[in-house]
Amino acid sequence: MHKLYSNKKVIFSLMAPGLFVFAAAILAPILLSVYYGFTDYSGIGKSSFIGLDNYKTLFQDSVFWTALRNSLLLAIGFICIQHPLAMLTAIKLDQLQGKAEGLFRCIFFIPNVISVAVIAYLWKFIYNPNFGLVAKILKNLGFTGQLNLLGSGNAIWSVLVVLIWHGFGWGMLIYYTGVKNIDPVMYEAASIDGANGRDIFFHITLPLMKPVIQVNVTMAVIAALKQMETVYLLTAGGPGNETQFMASYLYKQAFQSYKYGYGNSISVMFIVICLISTVALNRIFAERGE
Amino acid sequence: MRSLSYGFIQGALDGFSKDGKLYGLARNTDVMAFYYNKSMFEKYGVKVPETYDDLLAAVNTFKAAGVIPVSMDGSDKWPLSIYINALYQQYNGSSSSKEIREAVKTGDYSNEAWTKSLDQLKKSIDAGIFQTGFETTDYATSMNLFTNGQAAMYYMGSWEMSMATNENIPEEIRNNIGVFNMPAVEGGKGTKTDLTAWNGGGHAVTANSKVKAEAIKLLNYMYQPENWSKLCWEKGVCMSAQNFSQYLTGKETALQLEFVDKVNHATSISGVTFNDLGTNQFKTVSEDASVEFAIGQLTAKDFTDKLAGAMKK
Numbered sequence: 274m275h276k277l278y279s280n281k282k283v284i285f286s287l288m289a290p291g292l293f294v295f296a297a298a299i300l301a302p303i304l305l306s307v308y309y310g311f312t313d314y315s316g317i318g319k320s321s322f323i324g325l326d327n328y329k330t331l332f333q334d335s336v337f338w339t340a341l342r343n344s345l346l347l348a349i350g351f352i353c354i355q356h357p358l359a360m361l362t363a364i365k366l367d368q369l370q371g372k373a374e375g376l377f378r379c380i381f382f383i384p385n386v387i388s389v390a391v392i393a394y395l396w397k398f399i400y401n402p403n404f405g406l407v408a409k410i411l412k413n414l415g416f417t418g419q420l421n422l423l424g425s426g427n428a429i430w431s432v433l434v435v436l437i438w439h440g441f442g443w444g445m446l447i448y449y450t451g452v453k454n455i456d457p458v459m460y461e462a463a464s465i466d467g468a469n470g471r472d473i474f475f476h477i478t479l480p481l482m483k484p485v486i487q488v489n490v491t492m493a494v495i496a497a498l499k500q501m502e503t504v505y506l507l508t509a510g511g512p513g514n515e516t517q518f519m520a521s522y523l524y525k526q527a528f529q530s531y532k533y534g535y536g537n538s539i540s541v542m543f544i545v546i547c548l549i550s551t552v553a554l555n556r557i558f559a560e561r562g563e
Numbered sequence: 564m565r566s567l568s569y570g571f572i573q574g575a576l577d578g579f580s581k582d583g584k585l586y587g588l589a590r591n592t593d594v595m596a597f598y599y600n601k602s603m604f605e606k607y608g609v610k611v612p613e614t615y616d617d618l619l620a621a622v623n624t625f626k627a628a629g630v631i632p633v634s635m636d637g638s639d640k641w642p643l644s645i646y647i648n649a650l651y652q653q654y655n656g657s658s659s660s661k662e663i664r665e666a667v668k669t670g671d672y673s674n675e676a677w678t679k680s681l682d683q684l685k686k687s688i689d690a691g692i693f694q695t696g697f698e699t700t701d702y703a704t705s706m707n708l709f710t711n712g713q714a715a716m717y718y719m720g721s722w723e724m725s726m727a728t729n730e731n732i733p734e735e736i737r738n739n740i741g742v743f744n745m746p747a748v749e750g751g752k753g754t755k756t757d758l759t760a761w762n763g764g765g766h767a768v769t770a771n772s773k774v775k776a777e778a779i780k781l782l783n784y785m786y787q788p789e790n791w792s793k794l795c796w797e798k799g800v801c802m803s804a805q806n807f808s809q810y811l812t813g814k815e816t817a818l819q820l821e822f823v824d825k826v827n828h829a830t831s832i833s834g835v836t837f838n839d840l841g842t843n844q845f846k847t848v849s850e851d852a853s854v855e856f857a858i859g860q861l862t863a864k865d866f867t868d869k870l871a872g873a874m875k876k
Binding site (some may be wrong): 402 | 698700860
């Protein structure tokens with residue numbers, strides 16, 4: 274058996290399918306994207322090589338920077354709002370025990386399994402100033418006047434609320450797994466030594482969750498950068514281009530403005546930014562380690 | 564010309580011809596107008612606006628009563644662009660179609676009708692003409708505001724005349740829908756017979772199609788008046804781009820007859836509106852700009868500058 278696995282031909286033939294899928298489904302499209310990013314291809318018809326023109330336009334395109342800002346805002350929202358809440362919920366759930374634990378675990382995960390299209394329309398209606406849930410509640414509380422939650426200035430925050438709410442269950446579940454893996458003996462030993470809840474959290478739970486936090490935060494940042502469907506269905510990037518995210522903006526340029534070449538250049542920048550973020554995150558977490 | 568015996572309305576084939584050659588056939592006539600709820604108008608003592616100032620007065624009346632004056636589908640953006648086009652026609656008169664085409668092509672938006680139309684739109688929005696959040700209200704939601712009786716008027720196209728026969732809409736609303744054109748503005752050269760209408764949708768045949776001869780035969784058959792033109796009207800699908808007055812069944816709804824009447828008495832039509840007269844990029848830029856202007860992110864000058872720049876790229 275050992276001989277079989279160290280035979281180079283065997284190793285290669287076992288790895289080949291995976292490598293092939295990677296090359297065909299990921300590497301090749303990226304290379305094609307890089308190529309198209311250097312052209313003025315509209316999606317149909319002829320295209321000509323225009324060198325770095327698309328990238329020059331991109332750096333001066335205020336909507337691209339808005340989209341990047343929004344993606345980063347979402348990443349910050351995930352890390353600073355969604356994850357702390359998810360972690361505290363996971364810890365509380367762990368302490369709950371019994372049937373309640375299973376029940377609440379399900380409840381918190383429900384938004385994650387609802388289709389993105391349903392989520393977008395649900396929240397569109399909730400936010401609607403004329404007949405939406407928020408408007409009706411505010412009216413009952415005596416608030417007169419109309420709050421345009423998806424209007425200019427407010428839209429990005431309303432969108433962030435939806436996105437943070439939607440992904441909550443996923444982050445919580447991963448932290449829950451992390452918490453469950455902590456040996457309860459640690460807690461017992463700590464309380465014998467006179468540690469209170471706060472001390473236990475900061476000196477035992479948090480450090481032992483480090484690998485889980487690392488995975489979760491990395492996934493959150495990538496998910497924030499990749500956001501497209503929910504915002505596309507919720508606001509289509511509007512009003513104006515205020516709630517554009519990188520993926521929804523590149524979709525708009527490539528398929529609605531028929532600037533396929535330009536869309537691809539945005540896509541290449543997008544890949545570069547994702548790679549930089551991943552490397553940066555790995556550095557940050559590696560530094561914290563021993 | 565063959566097209567005359569098919570009864571195509573004057574100007575219908577302009578959007579399908581270039582340099583005197585015909586490249587396709589127009590399928591429908593679409594008219595953009597204000598649908599209005601007749602019983603609501605009666606209830607609040609509002610008359611069909613003859614002038615734009617009448618419309619603004621109606622806006623005030625409806626707002627005071629807690630009713631949305633005009634439901635606008637801002638999410639799709641093009642209804643706002645068409646609104647601007649319609650105002651332009653009222654300021655500039657019946658030669659607007661040609662002049663708008665020139666403006667888009669050359670990037671010269673110096674005609675003061677542009678600024679006047681944009682200012683009038685801004686003034687209307689500040690007065691509360693559209694529902695709050697109109698810029699992100701989608702097609703279905705904006706239509707529902709009207710068909711549920713929350714809005715007194717609805718700015719949309721003639722293809723929705725089937726609201727009058729749609730049994731999902733409450734009877735007291737669907738039996739009481741009327742329609743009026745963009746009202747005349749003060750000092751403007753346009754009148755209510757200058758329609759914002761175009762002959763959109765259509766069929767063309769590619770030059771290197773393997774079945775080119777057959778395709779042309781099919782189109783010639785389909786567009787014979789007693790085929791497409793008659794059937795689409797009878798089935799309540801839409802108005803064709805041909806004269807179909809001999810096919811009126813006598814069972815038309817009042818709403819349908821109002822549209823037919825408007826089309827038959829039009830003194831000018833806008834043709835394709837400005838947002839669709841340029842490249843795809845121009846369409847995106849001009850429609851985005853229409854919404855951005857409407858929500859106050861752009862000035863009138865920014866708007867025309869953006870449009871001028873969009874064709875130059």
